[in-house]
Amino acid sequence: MTATSPRDLARPYFAAFASRFLQMLQYRTAALAGFATQCWWGGIKVMVFAAFYGHAATTDASNSMSLAQAITYTWLAQGLLVLLPWLGDPEVGQAVRTGAVAYDRLRPVDAYALWFARSAGWIAARVLPRVALMAAFAMVVLPLAGLGEWAWQLPAGVAAGLAFMLSAVLALLLSTSMVMLLNVAATAALNERGISAVATPVVIVLSGNLLPLAMLPDGWQTALLIQPLAGLMDIPARLYFGQLQGWQAVGGLGLQAFWIAVLVAFGHFAMGRTMRGLQVQGG
Amino acid sequence: MGSLPLFFRLVGASLGGQARYPASALMLTVGQFLGSGIEVVAVWALFHRFGDVQGWHIGEVALFYGLVNCMFALADALGRGFDVLGTEFLRTGAFDRLLLRPRSLALQLMGNDFRISRAGRLLQGLAVIVFATHQAAIAWTPATVAIALFAVAGGVALFLGILVLQGTLSFWTVESLEIANVLTYGGVQAAQYPLALYAQWFRRVLTFIVPLACVAYYPVLAILGKADPLGAPGWVGMVSPLAGFVFLAAAFGAWRFGLRHYASTGS
Numbered sequence: 001m002t003a004t005s006p007r008d009l010a011r012p013y014f015a016a017f018a019s020r021f022l023q024m025l026q027y028r029t030a031a032l033a034g035f036a037t038q039c040w041w042g043g044i045k046v047m048v049f050a051a052f053y054g055h056a057a058t059t060d061a062s063n064s065m066s067l068a069q070a071i072t073y074t075w076l077a078q079g080l081l082v083l084l085p086w087l088g089d090p091e092v093g094q095a096v097r098t099g100a101v102a103y104d105r106l107r108p109v110d111a112y113a114l115w116f117a118r119s120a121g122w123i124a125a126r127v128l129p130r131v132a133l134m135a136a137f138a139m140v141v142l143p144l145a146g147l148g149e150w151a152w153q154l155p156a157g158v159a160a161g162l163a164f165m166l167s168a169v170l171a172l173l174l175s176t177s178m179v180m181l182l183n184v185a186a187t188a189a190l191n192e193r194g195i196s197a198v199a200t201p202v203v204i205v206l207s208g209n210l211l212p213l214a215m216l217p218d219g220w221q222t223a224l225l226i227q228p229l230a231g232l233m234d235i236p237a238r239l240y241f242g243q244l245q246g247w248q249a250v251g252g253l254g255l256q257a258f259w260i261a262v263l264v265a266f267g268h269f270a271m272g273r274t275m276r277g278l279q280v281q282g283g
Numbered sequence: 284m285g286s287l288p289l290f291f292r293l294v295g296a297s298l299g300g301q302a303r304y305p306a307s308a309l310m311l312t313v314g315q316f317l318g319s320g321i322e323v324v325a326v327w328a329l330f331h332r333f334g335d336v337q338g339w340h341i342g343e344v345a346l347f348y349g350l351v352n353c354m355f356a357l358a359d360a361l362g363r364g365f366d367v368l369g370t371e372f373l374r375t376g377a378f379d380r381l382l383l384r385p386r387s388l389a390l391q392l393m394g395n396d397f398r399i400s401r402a403g404r405l406l407q408g409l410a411v412i413v414f415a416t417h418q419a420a421i422a423w424t425p426a427t428v429a430i431a432l433f434a435v436a437g438g439v440a441l442f443l444g445i446l447v448l449q450g451t452l453s454f455w456t457v458e459s460l461e462i463a464n465v466l467t468y469g470g471v472q473a474a475q476y477p478l479a480l481y482a483q484w485f486r487r488v489l490t491f492i493v494p495l496a497c498v499a500y501y502p503v504l505a506i507l508g509k510a511d512p513l514g515a516p517g518w519v520g521m522v523s524p525l526a527g528f529v530f531l532a533a534a535f536g537a538w539r540f541g542l543r544h545y546a547s548t549g550s
Binding site for chain 2: 036037040044051052194200202205210215217
């Protein structure tokens with residue numbers, strides 16, 4: 001038996017990621033339509049924030065976050081909207097229905113890792129064009145249109161920017177590990193649409209997409225920060241604003257890594273159980 | 284059979300079909316209830332942190348919120364056929380079958396798929412109206428109830444008009460474009476806060492182009508007996524919901540224009 005290098009071992013997974021990524025990049029109209037919706041959505045939120053802050057400017061109620069930060073957070077959240085684990089990768093559900101899942105079972109690779117790589121590619125290809133369009137709109141077009149105070153601001157510094165980038169990659173992995181749980185649910189023939197209909201509102205609130213978590217009541221803050229969904233949006237945003245620095249930043253990234261490890265371990269276990277019970281009909 | 288009984292028979296058939304899958308219908312309804320309810324969390328959390336905004340209390344804003352959600356829930360249940368026109372009728376060729384029947388197209392499309400799950404949003408909106416009544420001490424007299432019902436009727440017409448326009452667009456695109464979500468879900472989002480909070484250009488859009496303010500903001504001012512901070516006279520709220528019907532009529536005008544350009548995709 002010849003020893004295979006780590007690079008050879010990882011190759012099928014990179015290939016799976018890349019092919020799904022390139023395939024999803026083809027859907028340009030969907031990205032444009034989503035982008036238009038998100039601009040409108042973000043614009044309304046910004047106006048509502050401006051109204052609330054304008055009224056309470058002198059009180060200390062708002063000092064956990066400035067208006068400029070709330071606005072930047074809003075654009076960031078709109079740009080990263082499709083990073084959230086809404087539903088399983090439709091391709092997995094389809095593979096189970098058509099029986100194509102049998103091919104995946106025959107490949108000499110880890111089935112969980114293969115689907116993980118594909119789902120990560122699926123998410124990344126939807127996020128990147130939208131975040132780029134949103135940045136172009138909210139960072140460049142808005143200031144040029146004379147709406148500078150409604151614009152998306154740059155990160156607090158170079159270190160904050162780098163920490164944010166790292167955290168965003170972890171957020172992608174975290175989201176993928178959650179999408180994998182939905183994929184497994186779809187494979188187990190559970191009512192996947194029903195699950196995601198109920199899970200979606202929870203994800204929107206607890207990730208910070210609805211409102212920055214810092215704006216929810218003060219008594220909930222500790223619980224809000226350590227729950228796994230904060231790592232999807234709120235922790236990256238806090239790093240972006242430089243609110244988490246030094247060891248706190250390491251702690252934030254560590255928390256994301258911890259939840260990824262837990263969810264991957266659980267997903268791997270659940271998928272193994274489901275796959276043993278899976279029956280593929282006909283041919 | 285008259286048009287109205289036929290419509291109810293179509294709706295009954297659609298509801299009966301969904302009732303065959305009670306678990307699925309229930310879960311989607313709960314999903315709608317929660318999904319449309321999370322905005323309540325946002326409104327509540329903002330008021331909790333900042334207190335009143337420009338003289339508006341949470342109970343008053345809750346009334347906007349509840350009414351707009353009721354309007355959209357009803358229109359969304361009725362207008363589902365227009366919403367999915369591109370993907371489920373035009374692309375498949377099923378639209379030709381509707382054209383062959385000697386009945387109004389709008390009637391057939393509205394009765395096509397009356398979603399049970401929209402009851403989730405409706406219940407959520409009604410619950411918020413109850414909360415608003417409690418918080419803002421709203422007096423439900425025959426006059427205010429009449430204004431509210433008129434506003435809801437105008438609002439249903441307006442949202443239905445938006446869905447009809449979305450369907451009309453798909454005569455050209457042959458798919459159901461997500462872009463209409465800007466006006467449907469985005470419209471709900473915009474109309475659930477008082478118009479006075481927004482920038483002037485946006486207020487004009489919401490009053491004269493997509494008249495959401497006419498079906499939500501002005502009637503609610505009349506119900507609350509509150510003077511408009513922007514200076515519109517008090518009687519405006521009693522007539523402004525008419526704008527929703529005008530919008531629907533205009534949307535059907537565009538629909539007829541689109542229909543003349545319809546060429547079947549084949550089966």
